[in-house]
Amino acid sequence: MPKKLSLIAGFMAMFRRDLLQYIKSPSQLLNPLIFFIMITAAFPFAVNAEKAQLVQIGPGIIWVMAILSYLLTLHHLYLDDAEDGCLDYIILSPQPLPLLVLAKICAHWISSGLPLIIISPIIGIIYQMQVDTILIMIATLFFGTFALSLVGSIGASLTISINNSNILVSLLVLPIMMPVLIFGARTIELYQSGATTMSGLYFIGAYCMFALSFSPFASAAALRIGAD
Amino acid sequence: MSSQLTIENLTLFRGDKCLFKNTSFTITQGDLLLITGPNGSGKTTMLRSIAGLVEPETGIISWNHKSISVDRQTYHENISWISHKHGFKGGLSIIENLEFEAHLYNYSFNRIDDALERLSLSLNKNIPFKCLSAGQKRRASLARLILNKNVLWLLDEPTSNLDAHAQDIFKEILNEHIINKGLCVLATHHPEAFEDSTSIIELS
Incomplete structure (x- = not known):
């Protein structure tokens, strides 16, 4: 039987395999992280800003750089599988494709989003943030980066059959990433100015849940078409 | 229940070029169908459309009298697929790649060692896949056929890069499959190597 x-x-097999893949080729994991650290850390030296200015510009810079470093990782999400033929085997497996896509998105978030979150307190200190502000920043990055992985997956899956699709992926997903950028940065700024922040966090959380509800299905459908 | 693959009026274009038009056939248990033809004639594309990876312009593909567009999952549960791309991650070893597929395709990974032994890959099982020779990569691909135990095999040039000994092993595995009432659709440049085929489709 x-x-x-x-x-x-x-x-779990898909999740483990992708994580193992990221661990065995750490450049994919480290390059965007180093890019994020270098630019965010270099910015205060370049603008020679006072403490008050740093506090003001910090959230925006951190969030813009988080999104830009994320865009660097997106085109690898499915392209490698398409190039080495793994994508055919994933599509032809008896497992539901949206489930496997979700596992890939989760592994992508662990390898791209989580390192940003872990390193962000150090960047927060450079931008003169208080401990409680750093905690709010971590909360926005936690939901925000997962939402970026989810919506980024749609762009990456739509462009697997296109050569040199890196720029195209960025153009496709950047507009739908804008709400996360605006609410992520603004929530931290509002907290620093003493205003209420929960509505911003609620919005990012809701955006994340909304993306979670359709991204695996949309990505799976795009992958089936892209494999054609 | 007897397994049956039916293709009715399959037509597929690539751009303006018609690769095949109104192709129909039925294969049942114990059948080996060869697809032959020169390079670029559409052998791989036909195999991909039979697998459900490429959507044909017209035609119906049915598995056990049920269109695969209605019940794709049951169809996929019965397919073993070998293409010219190996479908293994270069940074992972053969064993890591096959253990991943064991979960995906629901086969027992206790049998992986036996399959690798049969294909003379036991000594290479922990080496990163990208470090293997072309022939070893192809043999690793063929391990899926032993492990999956699926009834319908769709194979694209399965003997490419294989030495004479490995080709003999493959033919042995294929014969066992056919004798055990399996079905196989095989795309090849060398139909003369498969004397036991029940039918041939020649693409021009």
Whole structure:
């Protein structure tokens, strides 16, 4: 009698394989992170700003750089699988494709979003942020970067059959990333000025949940078309 | 239940070029169908459209009398696919790649060692896939056929890069599959190497 298909085993296998892949080729993981650290850390030296100015511009710069470093990672999300033929085997597996896509998105977030979140307190200190402001920044980055992985997945899957699609992915997903950028940066600024911040966090959380509800399905459909 | 793959009036264009038009055939258990033709004639594309990876312009592909567009998952549960791209991650070893697929395709990974032994890959199982020779990569691909135990095999040039010994092993595995009432559609440049085929489609 054949073994029963385990969805959790399929999800975890895909998640583990992608993480192992990122660990074994650390340049994919480190390059965007180093880009993020270098630019955000260099900015205060370049503008020679006072403490008050740094506090004011810090959230915006951190969020813009987070998005730009994220864009560097997106085109690898499915392109490598398409080039080495793994994508065919993933599509032809009996596991539901949206589930495997979600596993890939989660592994992408662990390798691209989580390192940004872990390093962000140091960048926050450079921008003269208080401890409680850093905590708010971490909360916005936590939901925001996961939302970026989800919406970025749609752009990456739509462009797998196009050569040199890096710029195209950025052009496609940048407009739909704008709400995350605006609310992410603005929430931190509002907290620094003493205003209420929960509405901003609620918005990013809701955006993240909305993207979670459709991104795996939209990406899976785009991958099936792209494999054609 | 007897397994059957039916293709009806399959037509596919690439740009302006018609690769095949109104192609129809049925294969049942124990059948080996060869697709032959020169380079660029559409062998791989036909195989990909049979697998459901490429959407044809017209035509119906049915598995056990049910269109695959209606029940794609059941169809995929029965396919073993080998293409000219190996579908393994270069940075991972053969064993890591096959363990991943064991979860995806729901086969027991206790059998992986036996499959690698049969294909003379036991000594290379922990080496990163990208470090293997072209022939070893192809043999690693063929390990899927032993592990999956699926009834329908769709194989694109399965013997490319294989030495004479590995080709013999592959033919042995293929014969076992056909004797055990499996189905196989195989695209090849060398139809003469498969004397036991039940039918041939020649693309021009």
